[in-house]
Amino acid sequence: MNKTPRSFVYDGEPTRLDKAVVDQYGAQLSVSRSQIERWIEEGGVSVNGRVVTRSSHKLAAGDEVVVSSVSEAKSELSPYEVPLDILYEDNDLIVVNKPYGLSMHPGAGNREKTLANAIVAHVGRSQSRVGESDRPGIVHRLDKDTTGVVVVAKSTSVHAALAKQFAERSVDRSYQTLVFTTPRAKRAVQISDAGEVIGAIGRHPTKRTMMAVIPGGKAAVTLWRVIERFEYGTLLECRLKTGRTHQIRVHMNSIGCPVIGDTVYGDFSGLPLRLRDAAHRFGRQALHAYRLGFSHPITGDRLFFDAALPGDFKELLRVFSSSNRR
DSSP: OOSSOEEEEOOSSSEEHHHHHIIIIIHHHTOOHHHHHHHHHTTOEEETTEEOOOTTOEEOTTOEEEEOOOOSOSSOOOOOOOOOOEEEEOSSEEEEEEOTTOBSSOBTTBSSSBHHHHHHHHHOHHHHOOEETTEETBOSOOOTTOEEEEEEESSHHHHHHHHHHHHTTOSEEEEEEEEEOOTTOOOHHHHOSEEEEEOOEEEOSSOTTSEEEOTTSBOOEEEEEEEEEETTEEEEEEEESSOOTTHHHHHHHHTTOOBTTOTTTOOOTTSOHHHHHHHHHHOSOOEEEEEEEEEOTTTOOEEEEEOOOOHHHHHHHHHHHHTSOO
8 A cells, every 4th residue: 555644534424444445446556355454454444533442443525544654564475386276367367276174364373385475476466465564466265265266466456456346246246165964854945946045144142253144134145046956955055145144055055055064153053964864974064155146347247157066075975975865
């Protein structure tokens, strides 16, 4: 960001601080909302002369906002040499089929073996350090153990343009997931071939590392469609109309169909032992981001990328299929 502090006087209806700063400077500085949220958390934004570190702080008309210089790179990312399954690459972006077990960006206990580090190794430091310093070019995220398609930008301007598409919900995101069902239950996914889950998502009121459907959470909508039914599970396609943390996992659990293998949210005591053992061997939630569609920020072309289910996911489906009643 420019070293010179920038300031403006807000003159609109009451709104969040991060939104106001994005509206004022996001396009001008080619930065994403998530990066501005980071600046606020780091103490780089003040309101009426007082530093504010909450992105949700409400601005009122007449408030003076000053955005000071903030270090763009608190830590240097080291390259991580690991093979990447690259679905597409050009001068502006890379589309990767992320494997399970690979975190998107550095965090506590893992500063080096992440997708961000792998992108540094693949593209080179000068091109990869865009967007947030710890998340070079990564516009959206998948959980560590969720597999599938992610897009990575090679420049700050492309990063900002892609982030804008995600914020405006013009990106197509589809997942395949195996959810828990039982033979005699009458859950929504067993009585219909398609439907939607509408439920605001926020932090669990007592378990702060978890998310939950709660009053006052952020609006969230998941569309689902049955692909294949098994006696003790159903393979679904889920399309996100919003992008909340753990959205599919939380929404599916909220309608009594937790994602198989998701021990954070699901109760699988009703699974036969053989299937419980198979889920345990699988070792993660059965969730795969199989399709991503977006408009190329430079050419304007609409692009779609698919990634087939990984081999161990297919084996899990085979085991569930073999348990069907004859």
